[in-house]
Structures are given as C-alpha cells and as structure tokens.
Amino acid sequence: MTLYQSLADRLQVLIRDQVYPVGSRLPGVRVLAEQQQVSVSTAVNACRELEQRGVLEARPRSGYYVRQPPVVREPPRVTTASRRPRRITGQERVLQILQNVNNPSVVNLGAAVPAPEYMPVAAMERVFHSVLREERRRCVGYAFPPGAPELCTQVARRLAGLQCEVSPEDVLITNSCQESVAIALKLTTQPGDTVAIESPTYYGLLQVIDSLGLKALEIPTDPEEGISLEALTLALERWKVSACVVVSNFSNPLGVRLSDTRKQALLALLSKHKVPLVEDDIYGDLPLSGPRPRPVKSWDRTGLVYYCSSSSKTLSAGLRVGWLVTPERHREKAQYLQFINTVSVATPSQLVLARYLERGHYDRFLRQLCGEHARGVARMTERVTQLFPQQTRVSRPAGGFVLWVELPGEVDTTELMEKALEAGVSFAPGSLFSASGKFANCLRLNCAVKWDNRVEQALVTLSRLL
Numbered sequence: 394m395t396l397y398q399s400l401a402d403r404l405q406v407l408i409r410d411q412v413y414p415v416g417s418r419l420p421g422v423r424v425l426a427e428q429q430q431v432s433v434s435t436a437v438n439a440c441r442e443l444e445q446r447g448v449l450e451a452r453p454r455s456g457y458y459v460r461q462p463p464v465v466r467e468p469p470r471v472t473t474a475s476r477r478p479r480r481i482t483g484q485e486r487v488l489q490i491l492q493n494v495n496n497p498s499v500v501n502l503g504a505a506v507p508a509p510e511y512m513p514v515a516a517m518e519r520v521f522h523s524v525l526r527e528e529r530r531r532c533v534g535y536a537f538p539p540g541a542p543e544l545c546t547q548v549a550r551r552l553a554g555l556q557c558e559v560s561p562e563d564v565l566i567t568n569s570c571q572e573s574v575a576i577a578l579k580l581t582t583q584p585g586d587t588v589a590i591e592s593p594t595y596y597g598l599l600q601v602i603d604s605l606g607l608k609a610l611e612i613p614t615d616p617e618e619g620i621s622l623e624a625l626t627l628a629l630e631r632w633k634v635s636a637c638v639v640v641s642n643f644s645n646p647l648g649v650r651l652s653d654t655r656k657q658a659l660l661a662l663l664s665k666h667k668v669p670l671v672e673d674d675i676y677g678d679l680p681l682s683g684p685r686p687r688p689v690k691s692w693d694r695t696g697l698v699y700y701c702s703s704s705s706k707t708l709s710a711g712l713r714v715g716w717l718v719t720p721e722r723h724r725e726k727a728q729y730l731q732f733i734n735t736v737s738v739a740t741p742s743q744l745v746l747a748r749y750l751e752r753g754h755y756d757r758f759l760r761q762l763c764g765e766h767a768r769g770v771a772r773m774t775e776r777v778t779q780l781f782p783q784q785t786r787v788s789r790p791a792g793g794f795v796l797w798v799e800l801p802g803e804v805d806t807t808e809l810m811e812k813a814l815e816a817g818v819s820f821a822p823g824s825l826f827s828a829s830g831k832f833a834n835c836l837r838l839n840c841a842v843k844w845d846n847r848v849e850q851a852l853v854t855l856s857r858l859l
C-alpha cells in the first residue's frame with residue numbers, strides 16, 4: 394500500500410469516528426500534511442483517493458468536505474449455472490445500440506464507450522501531427538504482422554511493469570481486443586467446441602463465439618468475487634472444454650476484479666485440465682481506486698495464457714489498435730491469422746499509439762481518467778439508487794466505467810429499450826450479456842458520460858419508464 398493510501402485509510406477512520414462529521418470541512422492540504430507529517434502531494438493524493446471512494450467532495454476554492462454516505466444497495470444476484478453448452482442467439486440487436494452512440498439525439502448510456510471528453514484528444518492530435526510529419530513514408534505503407542516494432546516494444550514494456558515475462562517478439566498487434574480474442578480462440582478451438590465463459594459476459598465475446606461456430610458454457614459469476622471457481626471445476630469435470638475466456642480485471646458488465654489468490658487458483662485449475670485461458674485485460678488500467686492489478690498472465694510459466702487487450706477504453710476506440718500475446722508455439726500462426734484477417738493494422742494508428750506511450754504521459758493521464766470514472770460511477774450509483782424502484786440491485790464495480798443494474802419484478806429490459814430509444818435514451822438490455830437469454834430484468838449503464846442536464850433528464854426518463 395502506498396503512503397497516500399494509508400493516509401486515506403487513517404482519515405477515513407477519523408471520518409467514521411465523527412472527528413470529521415458529515416458536512417464538515419477537512420483541514421486544508423497544507424495543514425493536513427503538517428499534522429500527519431507527510432508531504433503536501435501525499436495529502437493531496439489522499440484527499441483525491443477519498444474523493445474517489447465517495448467519502449469526500451471537492452468544492453472549488455473551498456476545500457474537501459465530508460459527504461453524506463450513500464444508501465448502499467444490494468449487489469445483483471448470482472445466476473445458476475448453465476445446464477449445458479449452447480449456441481449463441483439474439484446478438485443482432487447489439488448493432489442497433491452501438492449505432493446510437495453517434496446519434497446526437499440519443500443520450501448514450503448503452504455502449505461502453507467513453508465520451509470524447511475523457512480521451513486525451515489534444516495530446517493525440519499533437520502526436521498525430523508529429524507522426525504524419527516525421528513518418529510520412531511509413532504511414533502510406535503496410536505495417537505487416539506482427540506490427541510496428543516500436544509499438545510491440547511499448548506493449549512489452551508495459552507488460553514487464555506488470556510482472557509478465559513478455560518480449561517484444563511475443564507481441565502481435567491487432568485491430569482490437571475483439572480481434573485478439575478471436576485469434577486466440579481460433580488458435581485453441583475447432584468449430585463445434587465448447588468455451589467456458591463468465592455469466593454475465595461482454596456481448597462481443599458472444600458474437601465471436603457465434604462467428605467461430607463454437608458453443609458457450611456459462612459459468613456463474615459473483616459480482617464481488619468473479620467467476621465461480623467451484624462451478625468451473627464442476628463444468629471442467631463434466632464437459633470437454635477447449636478454452637476459457639475471462640476478463641480478469643474489472644469485467645464487463647460486473648466490474649469485478651479477480652483477487653490475486655483467485656487468479657492463481659484459476660490458472661492452477663485450468664492447467665490441471667490443460668485448458669488454455671484467453672485473458673481479456675482491456676479494463677486492467679482502469680481501477681476506481683488503488684493500484685493497477687496484475688493480469689493472470691504474470692503467473693503463467695507454461696504458456697497457458699493468451700493475453701488480449703487494446704487502447705479502446707483508455708486512449709481511443711477510434712485508433713482500432715489492440716494486441717495479443719500468445720505462447721511462443723503459436724506465434725507464427727497467430728501472425729498469419731491476423732494477416733489473413735486484414736493484411737495489416739493501420740500503420741498511422743500503430744505509430745501514433747507507440748509515440749504516445751513513448752512520451753511517458755500515459756500513467757499521469759490514467760490517474761486523472763480513473764478519478765473521472767470513479768466520480769461518474771459514484772454519481773450514477775447515487776442517481777440510480779434515488780430514482781429506480783426500491784428493490785433495485787446495483788453492482789459495485791472495482792474498475793472500468795459501467796454499472797450493472799438488476800430490477801425488481803417482471804421487467805423485460807429488451808422491451809423497455811424500444812421505448813427508451815424513442816425517448817432519446819439508450820442502455821444495454823441484460824439479455825445481451827447471456828448466451829441463453831438470462832438477465833432479462835437487468836441492464837447495463839455507461840458511466841463515462843459527460844454529466845449534464847441531458848444525462849440527468851435521461852435517467853429521470855428511464856426511471857419513469859420503469
């Protein structure tokens with residue numbers, strides 16, 4: 394734990410013990426630093442941490458105030474296990490939700506796409522200009538798989554910082570995390586095979602499974618602990634499973650982070666059954682508090698893990714750049730599969746991302762971004778708690794920027810979506826996150842929206858439709 398986190402913990406105890414009651418103002422950061430014998434920057438970081446935890450509120454030119462603790466709702470329930478592997482159905486509606494992201498008359502609470510306000514647009518523009526100026530000749534050509542060497546190096550460096558043994562030669566640049574997952578599944582399965590997945594899970598994964606002619610075996614996933622290792626154990630004993638796909642850090646839609654202990658147990662279990670793990674770590678850089686967690690890949694010593702990620706949730710979904718780290722035995726086949734998919738990933742995009750990472754501002758940007766997401770998630774949770782029916786259950790994501798909401802009673806959120814779209818609001822209906830039509834009474838909300846009157850109004854509209 395860092396110095397500022399332990400100071401934040403100490404301050405939180407003082408707040409709990411009413412030394413600083415609700416509504417009171419904390420001493421200014423300089424006074425706090427002196428009192429607690431820490432540097433001013435540690436005091437500032439501790440206050441920011443408490444702001445992210447929803448304990449303090451920053452008031453411009455006035456200081457940090459203790460917030461009213463929010464009413465805490467129960468987390469959504471864990472579903473029962475699938476009875477058998479099954480083919481995917483009903484994913485065609487996803488495109489309708491995604492098309493509305495770019496429709497200015499619809500408030501996008503549906504797709505997990507951060508509003509441009511959260512992306513480093515100005516920094517990206519500068520990097521684009523410098524790349525187009527200095528790398529003109531390369532920009533008009535292909536950057537064949539495995540991709541631009543400088544980007545492979547940057548990705549390997551970041552993974553080294555997460556204790557993964559990965560060299561630049563292990564990295565394959567792809568068009569997206571989705572393509573990385575698809576290539577990993579092509580490497581590990583044959584049409585008709587079964588893939589074990591979290592439930593609920595990201596709908597894009599269901600589409601990939603569908604397009605490859607695979608079957609999904611849904612494993613119950615706890616909103617606070619992640620995929621049930623007990624259920625997975627039983628499934629592996631009962632069915633022939635060819636691969637397991639897990640979003641290990643801040644899954645979509647639950648936002649749950651597997652603890653380090655559970656990550657190691659997952660790896661041991663899959664290793665015992667010789668089942669490869671396709672690890673999707675697209676949200677790993679986005680903790681709502683605390684440090685960036687390690688991926689499962691960092692414990693992999695036998696080449697069981699296929700590591701997938703991209704820059705879509707952090708820097709730019711528009712770049713369309715992702716990466717895949719395969720075990721060495723599959724390196725060449727993975728490159729060939731990427732090549733026959735699209736020949737090459739766009740060269741300017743690769744060079745821009747490499748240069749942005751080389752400039753070394755990424756971590757600072759991430760700290761700011763995670764703070765924004767923590768505020769967005771806290772605010773959305775508060776408004777849903779105030780506006781939605783009494784027995785509504787709400788996830789408590791540890792990272793990322795989406796909320797999973799379970800509504801009481803017989804609501805069908807797919808039907809609700811049609812009415813919501815007519816009223817200018819989009820959300821993602823729960824059944825999209827299941828291969829078997831589960832979660833009809835759930836919905837997912839995107840919290841990375843620019844919070845203004847339209848968003849407030851959209852939530853009021855949604856609550857009325859409920």
Ligand SMILES: Cc1ncc(COP(=O)(O)O)c(C=O)c1O
Pocket residue numbers: 505568569570571572595597640644645673675702703704705710714715
């Ligand atoms: C868990 C997960 N994986 C992959 C993706 C797709 O990302 P990309 O744009 O890199 O394909 C998403 C997008 O929402 C996601 O939530």
